[in-house]
Amino acid sequence: MTSSGEQTERATRWLSTEQQRHWRAFRNGVALLMDTLGRELEDESGFSLHEYEVLVRLSEAPDRRMRMSELASGIGHSRSRLTHTIARMEAAGLVQRRTCSSDLRGVDCALTDTGFQRLVEAAPGHVESVRAHLVDVLSDEQLAALGEAMAVVEHRLRETPER
């Protein structure tokens, strides 16, 4: 809109047949896998994958408590979304909100004993699912390749300032 009028037409660098095949396999496989893991977790323990993730993070935090925003950015949810999720989980007695001592704006979210207990009960079944559909289906090398590739992807995405 400034000087050049039309932005330079650059030919799209389409994916090669192979690349497209792999990308689609990845996309479809991930969707189906996550869907399945989510449904199985839901059936067996009543948690969604998101709630489970919250429980896991809290259980591993010092004192089993964490600030809302840490929790949110850690699992990549919006602050708003986490507020709603935690509200539901608090109503269910899984977590408890406390005012944060060091920063009066902040709120700490603490795992209750009930919440921890329910996580302990849910974990074995979930691990079984992950094994059955991912870990035990692949060779050690394949799993490692998967993990390492996605670590690179994540690292790049986090280091990039923005786009």
Add this chain to the structure above:
Amino acid sequence: MTSSGEQTERATRWLSTEQQRHWRAFRNGVALLMDTLGRELEDESGFSLHEYEVLVRLSEAPDRRMRMSELASGIGHSRSRLTHTIARMEAAGLVQRRTCSSDLRGVDCALTDTGFQRLVEAAPGHVESVRAHLVDVLSDEQLAALGEAMAVVEHRLRETPER
């Protein structure tokens, strides 16, 4: 509940440290990647990844039309969800519903010229995103490993009768 009372207590086969590391990297990486691709697509073309997927499938179908249920199972959405999605897309003029000639229960979903046009406009940007955050970030071998591993996962999930 029948004979044995307690079901046999079997020790949970937890993941090894390495396995857990890879599984988490996979989970986090996938979440962040898909999130980013979705947001970029949304910003550039106004489509969600789901809508985009619908457009792609239709554009590749013979006659650019497909039965609702084929479409739904192809992309792994519930029939209900697809109904709602297609309703919105139809209101936006991207697709059109027609009665299916061979089966009066069925409904065919056809891509409109507008829909095809909008897909053509959206595609280059999306491919750029996929390259920037996945394809060009990995070696050919890594991408191939990713695709092949997930193809195995998907295949296993589809062949299993149910769980």
Add this chain to the structure above:
DNA sequence: ACTGATTCGTTGAACTTTCTACTACACTCG
């Protein structure tokens, strides 16, 4: 043909997630 079971797609309500606006506190710089 007739009956019952099944599949197709839709509907509306309940629920979850996203988006936007808002309050309160913290930090910083004159």
Add this chain to the structure above:
DNA sequence: CGAGTGTAGTAGAAAGTTCAACGAATCAGT
């Protein structure tokens, strides 16, 4: 100090998804 700017969390409305129930068409068995 105190005005301006940024950050933490929340709240409610809008958008999207899931769930259960339904009407219509097909299929299988008699």
